[in-house]
Each structure stands twice: as structure tokens, then as C-alpha cells.
Amino acid sequence: MFDTRELGRRPGVHKRLSRTVEAPKNLGIEVIGVPLGAEVEIDLRLEAVMEGVLVTGTGRAPLKGECVRCLEPLEQQCEAEFQELFSYPDADDRSRPADTGDDAEDEDAEEMFFLENDLFDLEPVLRDAVVLSLPMQPVCQEGCPGLCAECGARLADDPDHHHEDAVDIRWAALQGLAGTIRDGEKDDHDGVVRDVGEKQEK
Numbered sequence: 274m275f276d277t278r279e280l281g282r283r284p285g286v287h288k289r290l291s292r293t294v295e296a297p298k299n300l301g302i303e304v305i306g307v308p309l310g311a312e313v314e315i316d317l318r319l320e321a322v323m324e325g326v327l328v329t330g331t332g333r334a335p336l337k338g339e340c341v342r343c344l345e346p347l348e349q350q351c352e353a354e355f356q357e358l359f360s361y362p363d364a365d366d367r368s369r370p371a372d373t374g375d376d377a378e379d380e381d382a383e384e385m386f387f388l389e390n391d392l393f394d395l396e397p398v399l400r401d402a403v404v405l406s407l408p409m410q411p412v413c414q415e416g417c418p419g420l421c422a423e424c425g426a427r428l429a430d431d432p433d434h435h436h437e438d439a440v441d442i443r444w445a446a447l448q449g450l451a452g453t454i455r456d457g458e459k460d461d462h463d464g465v466v467r468d469v470g471e472k473q474e475k
């Protein structure tokens with residue numbers, strides 16, 4: 274929660290502030306995010322405007338995740354910028370009638386934030402900004418070659434990695450399989466012929 278009381282309500286007044294907060298739960302996406310309790314440095318510029326307080330800022334935090342290709346743990350730094358208007362509660366009455374009336378409005382309208390007792394909760398704004406700033410497909414390095422399909426080895430550690438033996442084994446297995454099928458067919462066929470032959474003898 275941030276306090277805007279010192280700022281006052283005179284439009285045009287502004288104030289800068291910095292604060293370090295602990296990262297809340299689930300600040301991120303599945304593959305990468307800010308660890309719970311990590312330090313999030315927040316720099317804010319608060320500006321009083323007609324409808325409320327315009328908050329512009331930057332959040333910086335460490336990120337932990339894993340490479341989507343080779344699953345190697347990775348650490349990055351996140352820098353998320355945001356800007357949001359926190360409206361005065363009494364601005365609600367003035368702005369609502371204009372917003373409603375259109376059925377599609379609920380889905381399209383941006384979420385509105387309000388000051389409560391001159392305080393505002395930055396968390397949802399910070400969360401959206403951080404999530405937007407994250408790489409959807411984080412990788413440990415540009416062009417990470419991923420994992421060996423044969424044995425799961427990390428190819429970045431061993432670029433010359435290859436499996437001549439595995440290829441031979443696979444061929445052998447295929448040949449063996451082909452042999453089995455052929456043998457099986459022959460057996461069945463022989464059996465049928467033998468049955469027919471026995472019947473004819475009777």
C-alpha cells in the first residue's frame with residue numbers, strides 16, 4: 274500500500290518515491306518469475322490529476338526460471354514499467370454513467386483502480402507489468418540447442434555430442450523386428466497349409 278496523503282489533491286503536484294518490497298506469491302508465469310520474498314525495487318512518480326493520482330513507475334526484481342529448451346535453471350533481471358490512474362473514490366460517480374450502457378464494455382474496458390483512504394495498492398498493477406515484461410520462452414542463451422533426443426544430455430555443454438552406437442542399435446532392432454514379422458507370417462502360413470493338408474488326408 275502506498276500513501277498519497279502527502280501529495281495532496283492539487284492537480285499538477287507530483288512526488289517521487291522509492292521503496293523496496295518483498296515479492297508476493299506467484300509474481301510471474303510458469304517458466305519464469307520473481308521468487309517469493311525477493312526484493313522488488315520500486316521507483317514511483319505520483320502526480321495529482323483531476324480524477325485521481327497518476328502513478329508512473331518502474332519495478333526491478335530478480336527472476337528465476339528455467340530454459341524452455343534445455344531446462345537449465347536461469348537467473349535474469351526483470352525491469353517492468355507501468356502507468357496507472359488511481360481514481361478518487363468520488364470520481365467513480367462521475368465516470369460510471371459514461372462507461373455503462375454498452376454490453377461489450379465489460380470485456381473491453383480497462384480495469385479501474387481507486388484510492389481507498391488516500392492509499393493505493395500497487396500489487397495488481399505491478400503484477401501485470403512484471404508478467405508482461407517476462408520472456409514467454411526464456412532460454413539460457415541465444416539459440417540454445419536444447420537436449421539430446423536420444424539421451425537427454427544438454428547439447429550446449431557438449432556440442433559434438435552424437436550417438437553412432439544408438440543408430441546401429443536402432444537399425445538392429447528394426448531388422449530384428451522385420452525378421453520376427455516375416456517369421457511369424459511364415460509360421461501362420463505353414464500352419465494353415467499343414468491344417469489343410471491334414472484335412473485332405475482324412
Ligand SMILES: [Zn+2]
Pocket residue numbers: 340341342343344345412413414417418419429
Ligand atoms: Zn538452454
Ligand SMILES: [Zn+2]
Pocket residue numbers: 421422423424425426434435436
Ligand atoms: Zn545423447
